Amino acid sequence: MRAVGWSARRQGEVRGWIAAGWGALGVLAVLVLWELYKFIGPAEGVVVFAVQGQAGSGVMILPRTHDRAMPHVWDMVARLFAPTSGGDTPPLWVSVAGAALVTLGIAAIGWLIGVMVGAALGLVMQRWQLLEWGLLPWIVVSQIVPLIAFAPVVNAIGNQIDRGGGTWPQWLSVAVIASYLAFFPVAIGMLRGLASPDRIHLDLMRSYAAGYWPTLLRLRLPAAVPHLLPALRLAAANAVLGAVVAEVSIGMRGGIGRMLIQLAGQASSDPAAPWGPTFGSIALGLIAAGSVALIGLGLANYRRGEAA
Amino acid sequence: MTQDRSLSERGTSPAKRAAATPSALAVRAAGVSKVFATKTGDVPALSEVDLEVAAGEFVALIGPSGCGKSTLLRLIADLDQATTGTLEIFGKPAKRARADQDYGIAFQQAGLLPWRTVGANMSLPLELHGTGKAERVARVAELAELVGLTDFIDRYPDQLSGGMQQRVAIARALAARPKLLLMDEPFGALDEMTRERLQTELTRIAAETAAAVVFVTHSIPEAVFLSDRVVVMSPRPGRITDVIDIGLGEHRDEALRESPEFFDRVTAVREALHGSPVTRAGES
Numbered sequence: 001m002r003a004v005g006w007s008a009r010r011q012g013e014v015r016g017w018i019a020a021g022w023g024a025l026g027v028l029a030v031l032v033l034w035e036l037y038k039f040i041g042p043a044e045g046v047v048v049f050a051v052q053g054q055a056g057s058g059v060m061i062l063p064r065t066h067d068r069a070m071p072h073v074w075d076m077v078a079r080l081f082a083p084t085s086g087g088d089t090p091p092l093w094v095s096v097a098g099a100a101l102v103t104l105g106i107a108a109i110g111w112l113i114g115v116m117v118g119a120a121l122g123l124v125m126q127r128w129q130l131l132e133w134g135l136l137p138w139i140v141v142s143q144i145v146p147l148i149a150f151a152p153v154v155n156a157i158g159n160q161i162d163r164g165g166g167t168w169p170q171w172l173s174v175a176v177i178a179s180y181l182a183f184f185p186v187a188i189g190m191l192r193g194l195a196s197p198d199r200i201h202l203d204l205m206r207s208y209a210a211g212y213w214p215t216l217l218r219l220r221l222p223a224a225v226p227h228l229l230p231a232l233r234l235a236a237a238n239a240v241l242g243a244v245v246a247e248v249s250i251g252m253r254g255g256i257g258r259m260l261i262q263l264a265g266q267a268s269s270d271p272a273a274p275w276g277p278t279f280g281s282i283a284l285g286l287i288a289a290g291s292v293a294l295i296g297l298g299l300a301n302y303r304r305g306e307a308a
Numbered sequence: 309m310t311q312d313r314s315l316s317e318r319g320t321s322p323a324k325r326a327a328a329t330p331s332a333l334a335v336r337a338a339g340v341s342k343v344f345a346t347k348t349g350d351v352p353a354l355s356e357v358d359l360e361v362a363a364g365e366f367v368a369l370i371g372p373s374g375c376g377k378s379t380l381l382r383l384i385a386d387l388d389q390a391t392t393g394t395l396e397i398f399g400k401p402a403k404r405a406r407a408d409q410d411y412g413i414a415f416q417q418a419g420l421l422p423w424r425t426v427g428a429n430m431s432l433p434l435e436l437h438g439t440g441k442a443e444r445v446a447r448v449a450e451l452a453e454l455v456g457l458t459d460f461i462d463r464y465p466d467q468l469s470g471g472m473q474q475r476v477a478i479a480r481a482l483a484a485r486p487k488l489l490l491m492d493e494p495f496g497a498l499d500e501m502t503r504e505r506l507q508t509e510l511t512r513i514a515a516e517t518a519a520a521v522v523f524v525t526h527s528i529p530e531a532v533f534l535s536d537r538v539v540v541m542s543p544r545p546g547r548i549t550d551v552i553d554i555g556l557g558e559h560r561d562e563a564l565r566e567s568p569e570f571f572d573r574v575t576a577v578r579e580a581l582h583g584s585p586v587t588r589a590g591e592s
Contacts, residue, residue: 200419203387208436209407218432222423304422304466 031073038072041065071272079272080279092273096256096280103243103255104284106171110178111239111288115232118183122190126220127212132191143184147242151177151249170252177250178242182235189231193224225302232295236288244281256280333399334488334520335361335384340393342379342546352545353379357393359539359548363487366514366521368531368538370577376546377524381492384522385413397488409437411488412481412519416496418473420465426476427452427461433483451479454513471502478510482517489514489521495530504565507533511560528581532573533560540580550580 043066050058063069071079080093089095121139125132155173162168197219205215247257260277267274296303342354354376361367369377382388383395386402397405405411412433420429430451431444439447452458455475465473474494481489495503511534514521525531531538532554540550554573556564564570 198417198419200415200417201421203385203415204413204419205436206387207385207406207411207413208433209409210436214436218436219421222421225423301464302423304464 034070035073038065038070045069068268068271071275075272076275076279079270080276092276096259096276099254099256099259099277100280100284103240103247103257103281104287106174106247106255107178107236107239107243107284107288110175110243111182111236113175113179114182114184114235114239115186117179118186118231118235119190121183121187122194125187125191126194136191139184139187142180147177147181147245148249150180151246154180154246155250170250173250174243174246174252174255177246178239181238181242185231185234185238186228189227190224193227193231194220196227197223222302225299229292229296229299229303233289233292236292237285240281240285240288244284256284332363333360334363334365334397335359335522336394336396336399337380337384338394340380340383340390340395342376342383342388343391354383354390355545355547357546357548361488361520361522363398363520364518366511366523366534366536368523368525368535369541370525370528370531370538370581371541371546372526372543372581374543374546375541376543377541378492379546380541381490381522381524385411385490409433409484410486411490412484412486413490414474414477414481414492414494416493418465418470418477420473420476420480422465425462425464426457426468429465429476430479430483432480437484447483451483454482454516455479455509469502471498471506474498474506475509478513482513482519485517487519489517489519491521491523493524493526496525503530504562508561510534515558528574528577529565529570532556532570532577533565538573538577540577542583549583552576552580 041062043064045060045064046062047058047060067075080096081091083089084092084095121135125135151173154176155170158168158170158173158176194216201219201223202215205219210218243255244257244260246252247255248261252258256277260274260281263270263274263277337357337359340354340357340359341352344351344353357376357380359367359380369380371377379388383390384397384402386406390402395402397410400408400410420426421432424432427448430448431439434444434447448461449458452461455478457472457475457479460468460472465476468476474497478491478494481491495506498506507530510521521534523531523534535554538552538554539548540552541547542549552573556569556573
């Protein structure tokens with residue numbers, strides 16, 4: 001028995017390393033493709049249907065490859081260690097890390113709000129079918145509203161509250177917008193998860209004369225865990241995305257979204273610089289999704305059904 | 309000793325059963341019908357069922373698919389409600405009996421909660437009824453002993469074979485010491501070897517706990533081996549067509565499976581199921 005368990009764990013370890021290897025290979029492939037295209041592609045790209053003498057006409061089907069449009073990968077990396085804006089300013093990666101932390105904090109708050117709202121919506125929708133019919137279409141529609149249109153509204157409301165005597169810092173608007181993207185997967189995951197127990201388990205709880213709350217605590221919530229974990233991870237990635245976009249659209253300073261826009265504006269003179277915050281936001285998304293995956297480790301027993 | 313008490317109860321003759329007071333009956337169904345409303349119209353599942361199960365008696369419900377045997381069990385368990393007729397469990401309405409935890413139930417699938425250990429699965433009904441932790445631990449140890457899973461209390465269901473899972477389900481059904489055990493083809497998904505072993509165990513457990521058992525099956529030998537009485541049902545609409553006293557006594561073991569009496573009862577049940585004249589030769 002022990003030998004079997006050990007070899008199974010060993011197998012899992014090996015599989016984990018293989019997965020990591022493929023992941024690294026994937027990243028490497030992207031870098032190689034980038035450099036390869038930069039090497040063989042035409043400097044001014046390929047434009048079709050261009051009208052003679054009319055600048056900017058036609059459709060570009062292959063992008064430009066000169067250094068201003070596509071800096072070398074090693075230039076991007078080197079730029080991370082150069083001063084942020086010349087002179088004695090700290091290296092770019094330090095500024096990026098600082099801005100990323102600001103955004104991560106806001107995204108985390110947005111994630112928390114989103115998870116609470118989403119979980120509450122999932123709970124009431126599962127409890128009362130009528131609410132599911134009434135709410136679910138609106139929840140789906142809510143995700144179609146473009147964030148760019150929605151963000152200034154939240155900001156305006158926040159400003160009004162702030163001026164009206166309440167306290168509403170700008171970062172709170174960003175967090176609320178992040179939560180707006182984060183609540184959706186949680187609400188859906190919660191609803192599906194709570195409804196996932198088998199008929200036999202529900203019959204069993206009924207045979208124990210267990211009411212709504214005991215059934216929720218001992219059956220529905222544990223059974224929802226495998227549905228909730230991917231939802232929480234998706235919510236984390238959404239919260240980061242929402243926070244970055246919201247920073248940009250309401251013009252909050254200090255976060256990585258704002259930094260991205262600023263450096264992109266200077267890209268013609270410093271083309272490798274915007275890639276710093278770009279890598280920063282990728283890392284941010286990975287960290288956010290990864291920390292949520294840690295929650296899954298603590299709940300491993302609730303995922304036993306998944307393997308079977 | 310419980311065994312002695314159950315012996316006398318399980319040996320009750322039909323005449324004595326009829327004379328018993330209503331509260332001595334584990335189950336009393338009178339004129340019970342069940343109609344399922346579907347989009348294409350009403351589907352009668354059970355029609356005018358009368359059934360009495362004495363305390364401590366082992367009764368098997370047997371019949372082809374669609375004869376309503378599982379429906380009848382679900383009505384007794386108050387998982388569905390009868391359309392007409394009266395249904396009493398220990399002299400109480402079924403709903404009340406469910407609230408009082410008068411029965412334990414086991415299904416064809418073990419239906420264990422995969423995130424709970426064997427022990428935690430067994431103690432689920434106790435937890436729900438607010439039994440104290442020390443008492444739960446003691447009871448789980450007893451139950452594990454009863455179904456021979458003492459070494460597996462800390463395992464998870466996915467680490468057990470199908471037969472072991474079903475034993476956990478039976479232990480869980482017995483956790484709150486019910487006087488009535490409802491079983492819906494609990495061994496239906498198991499291989500023949502495991503099935504026979506669990507049948508033998510179940511006769512022992514039923515005797516030790518002195519619980520009445522209503523056992524749904526579509527295996528004739530299983531029904532005969534386990535029961536004091538076999539209730540034969542037929543479909544469209546589901547109704548009771550025959551009741552056969554088995555009378556093979558309290559002690560059931562592997563030797564019984566090869567005995568002429570056993571085959572006599574099997575023949576009797578088979579004839580009753582197929583609708584040809586029933587030979588009463590095997591009955592006393």
